[in-house]
Amino acid sequence: MTKKIFSEIMKWGDEEYELEIFEDNDFSKLENVKQVYGFIFDEKENILVIRLPMKEGWGLPGGTPEDSDKSWEETLKREILEEADVEIEEIRPAFYLTSKCITNKTPLGKEGIMLRAIGKVKKILPQTIDPAVGKINERNFIDSKDFLKYCPWGENGKFQLSLALKKLKEFKE
Numbered sequence: 001m002t003k004k005i006f007s008e009i010m011k012w013g014d015e016e017y018e019l020e021i022f023e024d025n026d027f028s029k030l031e032n033v034k035q036v037y038g039f040i041f042d043e044k045e046n047i048l049v050i051r052l053p054m055k056e057g058w059g060l061p062g063g064t065p066e067d068s069d070k071s072w073e074e075t076l077k078r079e080i081l082e083e084a085d086v087e088i089e090e091i092r093p094a095f096y097l098t099s100k101c102i103t104n105k106t107p108l109g110k111e112g113i114m115l116r117a118i119g120k121v122k123k124i125l126p127q128t129i130d131p132a133v134g135k136i137n138e139r140n141f142i143d144s145k146d147f148l149k150y151c152p153w154g155e156n157g158k159f160q161l162s163l164a165l166k167k168l169k170e171f172k173e
Helices: 072-084 144-150 154-172
Strands: 004-012 015-022 033-041 047-051 086-101 112-124 138-142
Touching: 004 154, 015 154, 033 072, 033 086, 033 154, 047 072, 047 144, 072 086, 072 112, 086 154, 112 154, 138 144, 144 154
Parallel strands: 033 112
Antiparallel strands: 004 015, 015 086, 033 047, 047 138, 086 112
């Protein structure tokens, strides 16, 4: 059985969610996966972040599985290529989050399992239009110490970063 290692009540728009983080290296048994996002590291161990043209703030690259994706790895590779024009390799599961709406409002598809993986940059390509938004996204490689400046996600952000860095260290051993 997978053990919960973090829990937080967080506000997302007008709704409150219970967010729980589980450390697990086997994503194959998980159902109701809504997101696959990655902590992607370059050769200097900087983290890839993106900013979509119509949104404020930066975030990790990734997105929603599509019917054509045969695995969570395919989803992650496709999304990072579409959003950041970066090819990735050496992808490994890191942890997953669950999100449950605890207010009376409609969850709008934000409930479910959100996978987080780590990976390495294979190749950085010239930027192109993201087919999902019809514009070119901003991409940046940031030092991990600046992660919370770019992605101010509070305690759960600190926890996610610490887990990703732990997995990266295990990756190199």
